[in-house]
Amino acid sequence: MSDVRATWYHSRVGDSVCIPSAASVVSTTTATPRHSALVRVTHWITTVCFFALLVSGVEIVISHPRFYWGETGNDLTPTLFKIPIPASRRLVPTGYGYLLPDQNGWSRYLHFEAAWIVMLSGLLYLISGLFTGHFRKNLLPDGADLSWRAFSTSIASRLRFKKPNEEEALSYNVLQRLTYLFVIFVLFPLVIWTGLAMSPAFVSAVPAAVNVLGGQQSARTLHFFVSLALVLFLLVHIVMVWLAGFKSRMRAMITGRAGTDTGMERK
Amino acid sequence: MSELSGRRLSRRKLITTGLAATAGVSALGVAAELAQKYGLIPPDHSGVYGGFYGLGETLTYASQRLLTRHSLAREFSRSQISKPPFANEIEPLTDEFKRLQAGKFADWRLSVNGMVARPASFSLDQLKSYPSHTQITMLQCEEGWSYIAEWNGVPLSQVLDVVGVLPQARYVVYFSIEPDTWESIDMSDALHPQTFLTYGMNGNDLPVGHGGPLRLRLPRQLGYKNVKFITHLTVTDNLKGFGKGLGSASTEAGYAWYAGI
Numbered sequence: 348m349s350d351v352r353a354t355w356y357h358s359r360v361g362d363s364v365c366i367p368s369a370a371s372v373v374s375t376t377t378a379t380p381r382h383s384a385l386v387r388v389t390h391w392i393t394t395v396c397f398f399a400l401l402v403s404g405v406e407i408v409i410s411h412p413r414f415y416w417g418e419t420g421n422d423l424t425p426t427l428f429k430i431p432i433p434a435s436r437r438l439v440p441t442g443y444g445y446l447l448p449d450q451n452g453w454s455r456y457l458h459f460e461a462a463w464i465v466m467l468s469g470l471l472y473l474i475s476g477l478f479t480g481h482f483r484k485n486l487l488p489d490g491a492d493l494s495w496r497a498f499s500t501s502i503a504s505r506l507r508f509k510k511p512n513e514e515e516a517l518s519y520n521v522l523q524r525l526t527y528l529f530v531i532f533v534l535f536p537l538v539i540w541t542g543l544a545m546s547p548a549f550v551s552a553v554p555a556a557v558n559v560l561g562g563q564q565s566a567r568t569l570h571f572f573v574s575l576a577l578v579l580f581l582l583v584h585i586v587m588v589w590l591a592g593f594k595s596r597m598r599a600m601i602t603g604r605a606g607t608d609t610g611m612e613r614k
Numbered sequence: 615m616s617e618l619s620g621r622r623l624s625r626r627k628l629i630t631t632g633l634a635a636t637a638g639v640s641a642l643g644v645a646a647e648l649a650q651k652y653g654l655i656p657p658d659h660s661g662v663y664g665g666f667y668g669l670g671e672t673l674t675y676a677s678q679r680l681l682t683r684h685s686l687a688r689e690f691s692r693s694q695i696s697k698p699p700f701a702n703e704i705e706p707l708t709d710e711f712k713r714l715q716a717g718k719f720a721d722w723r724l725s726v727n728g729m730v731a732r733p734a735s736f737s738l739d740q741l742k743s744y745p746s747h748t749q750i751t752m753l754q755c756e757e758g759w760s761y762i763a764e765w766n767g768v769p770l771s772q773v774l775d776v777v778g779v780l781p782q783a784r785y786v787v788y789f790s791i792e793p794d795t796w797e798s799i800d801m802s803d804a805l806h807p808q809t810f811l812t813y814g815m816n817g818n819d820l821p822v823g824h825g826g827p828l829r830l831r832l833p834r835q836l837g838y839k840n841v842k843f844i845t846h847l848t849v850t851d852n853l854k855g856f857g858k859g860l861g862s863a864s865t866e867a868g869y870a871w872y873a874g875i
Contacts, residue, residue: 407757408758410756410757411757411758413758418690418752419696419761419762421700421759421761422700422759423700424696437703438703451756451757451869452868452869455869455870456663456666456667456670456671459670459671459674460667460670463669463670463674546875547687547754547835547836547874547875548678548685548834548874549681549874549875550688551685551686551688552681552682552685554688563752564760567758
């Protein structure tokens, strides 16, 4: 049986019989995956939780679509800004003679449950990333990549919607690296912090968490803007995955196997 | 050969994963057992949504109990008091309330029973005869708005002292004169120095719009736990016997029992 036949046989029959000397067979099973299992699992947990947090967060905001700065804010005080939508509660002076459905009960439950799960999964990702060198190897940009020249080349190819080459499909370019680092080490910690700063019980134990932000309403307003930044990241992320080849990128993040849509799976 | 080792490796991986999963599940089981033992599971962990949010609620309640049992809500300076304080919507007042209001609340009573040595009933004047305490704290609504006010009242712990809470007590259930309006808190919150039976606000009697003549003030939890028009307290070791057994009217309406977040 030739190697090719062996490969065919193995892939079609997928048996438990060992096929000797079929080196090519092992390429997909033993080659280092594009994304480690832990990265893949925590990525999708984060995806599910992010949508839960987004939907429930929107539901909570519509019960009072007014934002303030400082410690306090209510219907009697001036706003920093208002979202021009009707509210789900009667007393809010929105100017619309219409109420949106009130879904705060389950939204608050879901928001905090998803927050716990994504936080624990993020902690697992963080700890394992430090131990496996994931951040250093996959996310920290090369010194050479941080030159203006390399930087502008990368930006220019993104702006031309250039499809990444095979090399790039197996690694991250400098813009991706910096963006992911920013999301992981700046936006996620900020969104957790500003969220906790709104909890009256949490800040009773850690008052500095809200005091340095300028007050409880400031924390709420910042939580809203950091969430917006995360939504913006999500949109760009999806567009980029689409441009780079949706099927191959999804496969890489689900099964771990790298490759392009058209080409064969690579080692 | 490499195929073989690859397979062995994946088998080993499978076993490791299996063991890790088993350990994880056992750890969760042990954690649940410990949480139950130390009273860290909130009464709504299998609430109106069929227990789907039990994990998050238990984690929140348990960590708050461990982290904030004795911490004090932030207090503010007089200059930070909101003028005027925002009064949220209240249900139409009942005839009984209007009758008591017409009599300037002279006949308002707060009755206390349950797991207490000396069940009692207090008039407002009796409550005001205890040393008055003051706090300048924030009231936060789950909707997102807030205000700061100065609240005067008697700490709930003072009243509980007078009636003599039995050692096995775990919760205080508090009822409004409004129908179907009741909440409960654990003993740790009930005995907290900032948990007040409030009768004054910003130097005056507590206005009806803010829950006067008597409101339970609980500054480390959101507005809906700060029930207005309090007439009755019951001390208990089990919330199963109240309503649907979920610990409060708002829990039955789909809101979390623990509202410190």
